[in-house]
Amino acid sequence: MKILTTVKKVVDVELNIHVKDGAIVEDGLQYVINAWDENAVETTVQLKEQTGAETTLVSIGGGDNTDIIRRCYAMGIERGIHIEDPALDKADSFIYARVLQKVFEQGDYDLVITGKQAQDTDNGQTGIILAEYLGLPCVSNVIGVEVIDDKHLKVSRAGDAGTEIVEVELPAVITVDVSINEPRLPQMRGLMMAKKKKIEVMDLAALGTSAEEIGCAAPKSEVIEFMESEKRSGGRKFEGDPAEVTAQVVELLASEAKVI
Amino acid sequence: MAKVLVVAEIKQGVLKSSTAELLSKAKAIGAEAAVVAIGSNIEGLVPELVKAGSDTQYIADDAGLELFSAGPYAACVVDAARQFGADLILFGFSESSKAAAPRVAAQLDAACASEITEVAADNGAFQVVRPAITNKVVQKVKVNTDKLVAVVRAGAFEADESIGGTENVVKLDIPAPDLKAVIKELVSDASGEIDLADADVVVSVGRGARNEEGIALVKELADDLNAGFGSSRAMVDAGFMPHNKQVGQTGKIVAPSLYIAVGISGAIQHLAGMSGSKVVLAINKDPEAPIFNIADYGIVGDLFEVVPILKEELKKVRS
Numbered sequence: 001m002k003i004l005t006t007v008k009k010v011v012d013v014e015l016n017i018h019v020k021d022g023a024i025v026e027d028g029l030q031y032v033i034n035a036w037d038e039n040a041v042e043t044t045v046q047l048k049e050q051t052g053a054e055t056t057l058v059s060i061g062g063g064d065n066t067d068i069i070r071r072c073y074a075m076g077i078e079r080g081i082h083i084e085d086p087a088l089d090k091a092d093s094f095i096y097a098r099v100l101q102k103v104f105e106q107g108d109y110d111l112v113i114t115g116k117q118a119q120d121t122d123n124g125q126t127g128i129i130l131a132e133y134l135g136l137p138c139v140s141n142v143i144g145v146e147v148i149d150d151k152h153l154k155v156s157r158a159g160d161a162g163t164e165i166v167e168v169e170l171p172a173v174i175t176v177d178v179s180i181n182e183p184r185l186p187q188m189r190g191l192m193m194a195k196k197k198k199i200e201v202m203d204l205a206a207l208g209t210s211a212e213e214i215g216c217a218a219p220k221s222e223v224i225e226f227m228e229s230e231k232r233s234g235g236r237k238f239e240g241d242p243a244e245v246t247a248q249v250v251e252l253l254a255s256e257a258k259v260i
Numbered sequence: 261m262a263k264v265l266v267v268a269e270i271k272q273g274v275l276k277s278s279t280a281e282l283l284s285k286a287k288a289i290g291a292e293a294a295v296v297a298i299g300s301n302i303e304g305l306v307p308e309l310v311k312a313g314s315d316t317q318y319i320a321d322d323a324g325l326e327l328f329s330a331g332p333y334a335a336c337v338v339d340a341a342r343q344f345g346a347d348l349i350l351f352g353f354s355e356s357s358k359a360a361a362p363r364v365a366a367q368l369d370a371a372c373a374s375e376i377t378e379v380a381a382d383n384g385a386f387q388v389v390r391p392a393i394t395n396k397v398v399q400k401v402k403v404n405t406d407k408l409v410a411v412v413r414a415g416a417f418e419a420d421e422s423i424g425g426t427e428n429v430v431k432l433d434i435p436a437p438d439l440k441a442v443i444k445e446l447v448s449d450a451s452g453e454i455d456l457a458d459a460d461v462v463v464s465v466g467r468g469a470r471n472e473e474g475i476a477l478v479k480e481l482a483d484d485l486n487a488g489f490g491s492s493r494a495m496v497d498a499g500f501m502p503h504n505k506q507v508g509q510t511g512k513i514v515a516p517s518l519y520i521a522v523g524i525s526g527a528i529q530h531l532a533g534m535s536g537s538k539v540v541l542a543i544n545k546d547p548e549a550p551i552f553n554i555a556d557y558g559i560v561g562d563l564f565e566v567v568p569i570l571k572e573e574l575k576k577v578r579s
Contacts, residue, residue: 013394013528024397036510093362093372122392122509123374125362128330132366137440138330140359143503154444158503159328160271160355162448169440178510179497218404220371225400229391232535235556239547242561243569249541249557250573257539257556259461259518260485260577 001053001150004109005044006100007037007072009062010120022225033068036115039176042183043145044113045076051147054078058103060096061088066199073194074186085203087211092219093125101133102209109171116141116175131173139166140175261292262381265346267337268297268309269354275308277458278352280419282412283313286350287423289381294318296340298333300326306429313423316344320432327446328356331438334363339432341368347407348386353414353513361411370407377416394509395532414457415515415536456505459488462516464507466492468523468544468563475500477567478522484571490514492524508533523563526551
């Protein structure tokens with residue numbers, strides 16, 4: 001089995017993010033591997049351990065992605081491709097999917113694993129659109145994967161009515177949720193070894209395509225302004241005798257907030 | 261005039277409130293509004309779909325559509341969108357919608373926007389507003405195509421009871437099943453329970469409840485209030501709570517009148533799923549827990565002590 005796994009470098013959401021004049025203030029931001037993609041990498045490495053699958057990761061944009069790709073190498077990924085091209089600066093999910101389609105078509109892959117969304121845009125579209133472009137089956141929001149045979153996986157999907165057990169024929173695309181696994185921490189030795197491994201950096205031309213073919217000049221949508229989100233401010237905090245403060249809060253829920 | 265197609269949200273045969281909310285929004289922006297309903301044994305819902313504000317009802321009713329499968333589901337929406345000539349296709353907020361909307365957009369060569377809280381048509385060009393970066397910022401997004409597919413964040417729009425529609429049923433052809441992604445089984449843990457997405461009160465349990473005993477205690481509080489019962493991610497990962505109860509960025513987005521967070525510290529991923537609630541009550545024994553920074557009312561105390569008292573006090577007030 002040959003697996004292609006996507007990884008995006010995104011802003012660290014645990015740090016404060018500020019907006020000024022309609023744009024995000026870059027100062028003080030840090031960039032990390034997208035949380036869901038880390039689960040995608042872990043899923044990939046587990047499948048490699050079970051089946052001897054060949055593993056390739058691809059990352060689009062993000063500037064210098066050496067750190068996150070090395071981290072994935074240290075987790076067990078064998079090959080890393082980084083697509084970097086100024087034409088992709090305004091890429092939307094559809095453009096990312098077109099680029100991934102090119103990568104897929106060059107590699108004879110059986111399975112694409114992506115995180116179900118990226119924590120910078122929270123769109124959750126790219127993997128699903130990629131499957132549409134490739135005409136492949138797709139299962140999104142996956143929380144479990146089992147290999148049935150060379151051509152079939154049994155995946156669990158967190159759906160609205162419960163957990164759906166889906167048998168999917170390969171080649172296929174799956175997008176994984178964070179609850180699928182606990183990504184392993186790269187070990188020091190792995191990180192040292194990773195430094196020696198090559199990262200294949202390509203622009204669109206090296207990928208055998210062009211900004212025109214991908215449609216880079218015409219994103220279907222673009223962010224024109226960022227705003228601060230409305231912050232809920234904390235109200236009152238009640239400490240003291242549990243019976244007393246609880247009675248007080250219930251009284252306020254009824255008389256002041258009028259929600260009970 | 262813009263044409264808006266709303267994808268009806270149907271769970272276990274019941275039409276969900278998001279359908280009327282989205283149809284009301286469609287009419288509020290001056291659009292002609294149609295609805296597409298997909299499922300099994302749903303023809304009886306037509307009067308409700310009309311009352312909710314639709315002027316055309318595209319119906320795909322087949323036993324094979326009982327379980328959600330993104331391929332056939334998207335095919336029905338695409339069929340209805342083409343027949344209607346829809347400019348804007350609105351989905352309610354659900355896992356099914358999140359799976360189907362990008363497919364529909366790709367097939368119609370439309371733009372796709374997830375989790376929107378506002379949509380406006382400005383000279384025929386759509387603009388949407390949506391949270392991003394785990395709810396830390398809000399984006400205004402300009403749509404460059406003439407068609408847009410959008411998933412609307414839970415609670416973003418209100419239903420206008422005064423609007424109505426007209427009955428004009430169009431039956432859709434039933435698409436072939438997806439033979440390459442076959443649902444073998446549905447492990448359901450949601451039947452007979454109050455749906456988190458439309459509950460007026462939600463009680464959620466976190467790590468502070470420690471074990472089954474703690475969860476049972478918090479569940480009693482939820483039952484007393486006729487509330488939806490949710491969970492933090494920690495309790496799901498620990499195997500104490502089912503996945504579909506998880507409130508947060510990666511789970512359910514809720515916006516009830518009252519949200520009660522019991523033993524939940526308040527990681528940003530959890531806050532992203534419930535910060536649209538009207539009133540938040542938090543119970544946590546750590547006075548520094550981040551949940552208190554966003555709670556309207558916070559009780560600092562051991563939930564095993566506070567919850568039984570809270571149950572009694574609520575009973576007094578409500579009787």
